[in-house]
Amino acid sequence: MxxxxxxxxxxxxxxxxxxxxxxxxxxxxxxxxAGLLPLLMPGLPMGHDMYYHFSRLHAMCEGLRHGVFPVMINASALQGYGYASGLFYPDFFLYPVALLGVCGMSxxxxxxxxxxxxxxxxxxxxxxxxxxxxxxxxxxxxxxxxxxxxxxxxxxxxxxxxxxxxxxxxxxxxxxxxxxxxxxxxxxxxxxxxxxxxxxxxxxxxxxxxxxxxxxxxxxxxxxxxxxxxxxxxxxxxxxxxxxxxxxxxxxxxxxxxxxxxxxxxxxxxxxxxxxxxxxxxxxxxxxxxxxxxxxxxxxxxxxxxxxxxxxxxxxxxxxxxxxxxxxxxxxxxxxxxxxxxxxxxxxxxxxxxxxxxxxxxxxxxxxxxxxxxxxxxxxxxxxxxxxxxxxxxxxxxxxxxxxxxxxxxxxxxxxxxxxxRTFTPGVKQEASGLVYLPKGVLPEDLAERGEKLLAVPEIPLSFTRPRPGMIELTYEGNRSDCEVELPLVWYKGFGAELKDQRGKRTTQVSSSSRHCVTVLIPEDSGAGVIRVWYRGTALQRLTRWVSLISAIVMVGLWWQQRSRRKVSDQQAVAQAEAEALAEADGGNTQA
Known part of the structure; x- marks a missing residue:
């Protein structure tokens, strides 16, 4: 044969x-x-950048589970100091993967x-x-x-x-x-x-x-x-x-x-x-x-x-x-x-x-x-x-x-x-993608040596918890003057802080320290209270999201309108061709 x-x-x-x-x-x-049949095997061969990208996906899953969207900070990276994956690396096409993870898929x-x-x-x-x-x-x-x-x-x-x-x-x-x-x-x-x-x-x-x-x-x-x-x-x-x-x-x-x-x-x-x-x-x-x-x-x-x-x-x-x-x-x-x-x-x-x-x-x-x-x-x-x-x-x-x-x-x-x-385990240096987009002067080994330590000037009784990924809740008492507290968070523009004390809720100043960590100000008129710090984004970020969303909606609308017009035009062309063919057939029958 x-x-x-x-x-x-x-x-x-x-x-x-x-x-x-x-x-x-x-x-x-x-x-x-057929070319993807090897994916049926358990796990995946460890690629060069795989750990870093799974770190991003893990951070997105954790953020979405706690109601954070969009997820701009990889909160668990660098011993909890955070790495701004979402600010410098586009995550747009990874959200469906993160949603599958939130829904229970590994x-x-x-x-x-x-x-x-x-x-x-x-x-x-x-x-x-x-x-x-x-x-x-x-x-x-x-x-x-x-x-x-x-x-x-x-x-x-x-x-x-x-x-x-x-x-x-x-x-x-x-x-x-x-x-x-x-x-x-x-x-x-x-x-x-x-x-x-x-x-x-x-x-x-x-x-x-x-x-x-x-x-x-x-x-x-x-x-x-x-x-x-x-x-x-x-x-x-x-x-x-x-x-x-x-x-x-x-x-x-x-x-x-x-x-x-x-x-x-x-x-x-x-x-x-x-x-x-x-x-x-x-x-x-x-x-x-x-x-x-x-x-x-x-x-x-x-x-x-x-x-x-x-x-x-x-x-x-x-x-x-x-x-x-x-x-x-x-x-x-x-x-x-x-x-x-x-x-x-x-x-x-x-x-x-x-x-x-x-x-x-x-x-x-x-x-x-x-x-x-x-x-x-x-x-x-x-x-x-x-x-x-x-x-x-x-x-x-x-x-x-x-x-x-x-x-x-x-x-x-x-x-x-x-x-x-087969599984992602956080805590490895590669979560920061070779240090790219870290503030100049920040080294992971320095953050690891410092650990989860608060630095206050002047010193007052302090403690903190992490109620959700990327958020620190700072509790203080005995404050008598303006006190600056440096938190175990790498600073990126967009961090915000909310203070709650005997006077109610209000915002408080957030800035970057000389070590590029988030610093909050406890005002002198607040003797005891709680400060929540998290990445809330900037006004420019929120504005551009709306501009892009409206632009996408308008573009889809224009495309749909153009498609509908083209469809009507094609139907009219077909109807006209059928009418001309019918007219020619009628003309031939009349001559016969």
């Missing part, structure tokens, strides 16, 4: 029965789910549900964008598989456990679609660019920085076309404004905190960013590299190199989609080179050391090469059934290689090391 012929015949029958509009999305979903299982949803969202994000550009379901399938079963995505999910970066993956295709609409097609659809950047903003800070640089470079590349049609420049500005409206509740909070104090911004302990650049031969090889002085991820995958080389088989076309395809491939190659020593990381680009690792450019490189490569395959197969079938098998085999190679390596290594993550 010829297995190839049987499979080809089965493929053709199934494609004919389901139609491409159903066959390719179904196949993509099946492959994505955090590990809730995280696994998150991974399943994320992988499917990533695949169908690329699928939808490629479909909107190429109008070909095979091309859309190729984009979804190339983008999702890519080496860097699987490394982010299973090896690095880089929650922020892997959550950012689904939004890169929408940014590229927004650029395509603004530059080449309908500039009024600039909202795709805004939605992509808003999602990126609420996913990962450094991915936002990198994609902002890439987008600026692309717009400069298209500057002639933009200058010839100023309305397209206005569309870019409109996308910027809409991005701020939708995600300003996080961005403004971040900027407000950065302006209020000096924070640690990098956690690269030794060396420079150039030490972590990738050697050129390793840019594509998806093999896990071991025994390196500085860890680097595997390359982005040989299959992406294969589809990139297919572009050499034909001449470029004149359509907008073809021009955009070539721009995507060029963007992918340039971003890939940015991960290597090809660019001057020791010189002009040293100012970008905040991104920590040059190989973070793998993400936009994967997006550009996956979408551009899929559009390239669409030109090559050109509707030919045998070519589509041949490339379908090549894609499945070529994309499965980096996916399963890295998953099997990670599971085998961690099972051998007996380093499988």
């Amino acid at each position: 010829n297995i190839v012929s049987v499979l080809a015949s089965y493929h053709d029958r199934l494609l004919e029965r389901l139609s491409p509009a159903r066959f390719y999305p179904l196949l993509l979903a099946v492959l994505c789910v 955090l590990v299982n809730a995280y696994k549900v998150f991974l399943i949803v994320l992988v499917l969202a990533n695949a169908f994000s690329a699928y939808a964008v490629a479909w909107k550009i190429g109008r070909d379901h095979f091309v859309a399938f190729a984009a979804g598989l190339l983008y999702t079963w890519s080496s860097y995505f699987v490394v982010d999910v299973f090896l690095r456990a880089a929650v922020g970066e892997m959550t950012a993956f689904p939004f890169f295709p929408w940014i590229l679609l927004g650029l395509y609409e603004i530059v080449y097609r309908d500039w009024r659809k600039f909202y795709y660019l805004a939605l992509g950047f808003a999602g990126l903003t609420l996913s990962h800070n450094l991915s936002l920085v990198i994609m902002a640089l890439v987008t600026a470079a692309l717009l400069a590349f298209w500057h002639v076309r933009l200058l010839c049609e100023p309305r397209r420049i206005a569309a870019v500005l409109g996308a910027v404004l809409l991005t701020w409206l939708l995600s300003g509740f996080y961005l403004v909070t971040l900027l407000e905190q950065m302006a209020s104090n000096t924070f640690i911004l990098s956690n690269v302990a030794t060396g420079s960013i150039a030490d972590r650049a990738v050697a050129f031969p390793r840019l594509f090889l998806e093999f896990p590299f071991m025994k390196l002085e500085h860890w680097i991820p595997p390359g982005i995958g040989v299959i992406l190199l294969v589809v990139l080389c297919q572009r050499l088989r034909f001449r470029g076309g004149d359509s907008n989609a073809q021009h955009f395809r070539d721009a995507l491939l060029l963007m992918g190659v340039v971003c890939l080179l940015c991960a290597s020593h090809f660019v001057p990381w020791e010189g002009a680009l040293r100012t970008l050391a905040v991104i920590q690792f040059p190989w973070r450019f793998y993400l936009p490189a994967t997006a550009g090469l996956a979408l551009g490569g899929a559009l390239t395959l669409g030109t090559i197969v050109n509707g030919t059934a045998s070519a589509r079938r041949r490339w379908l098998w090549l894609l499945i085999v070529g994309c499965a290689s980096p996916w399963w190679l890295n998953i099997c390596y990670q599971y085998a290594a961690k099972i051998h090391e007996k380093n499988i993550f």
